[in-house]
Amino acid sequence: MRFIPTKFHAPLDYIVGVALIAAPWIFQFSEHTAATVVPIVLGLGLIAYSLFTDYELGVWKVAPMAVHNVIDVVAGAFLAASPWIFGFADESANVWVPHLAVGLAAVFLGLATKQRGGYRYRKAGTGVVTG
Numbered sequence: 001m002r003f004i005p006t007k008f009h010a011p012l013d014y015i016v017g018v019a020l021i022a023a024p025w026i027f028q029f030s031e032h033t034a035a036t037v038v039p040i041v042l043g044l045g046l047i048a049y050s051l052f053t054d055y056e057l058g059v060w061k062v063a064p065m066a067v068h069n070v071i072d073v074v075a076g077a078f079l080a081a082s083p084w085i086f087g088f089a090d091e092s093a094n095v096w097v098p099h100l101a102v103g104l105a106a107v108f109l110g111l112a113t114k115q116r117g118g119y120r121y122r123k124a125g126t127g128v129v130t131g
Helices: 006-026 035-052 065-085 092-110
Strands: none
Touching: 006 035, 006 092, 035 065, 035 092, 065 092
16 A cells, blocks of 8 residues: 655655765765765665656656656665675674665655655646646
8 A cells, every 4th residue: 555645755755865875974884885886876866766757846757656666666675685785784784784774765665655746736826737
């Protein structure tokens, strides 16, 4: 059952995208190449595909929310598995736990977010839908 509205999901995409890019320095694992490259690339990708999603904070509303959700699930699973794929799961927890936790959260959001944008914003008194 999909119960998370896109108006909640949309701002999280940009917040998490920036957080993923900053994670190697926030969690102090920037000296580990693979552990650093993976969240940066996925963070940039998340911001990019969010800009093209047909939801409240999409700029170019090209990709349906259903496609966005599939990308979230695949990217989240990859992020969660990356410590084992790239061999840094045996490092200290500050290196691999953020990948696993954020990855699993992305999978959950991708599976639980509604498939269509919730609403459009209207300019007061005009009846014009903008978006």
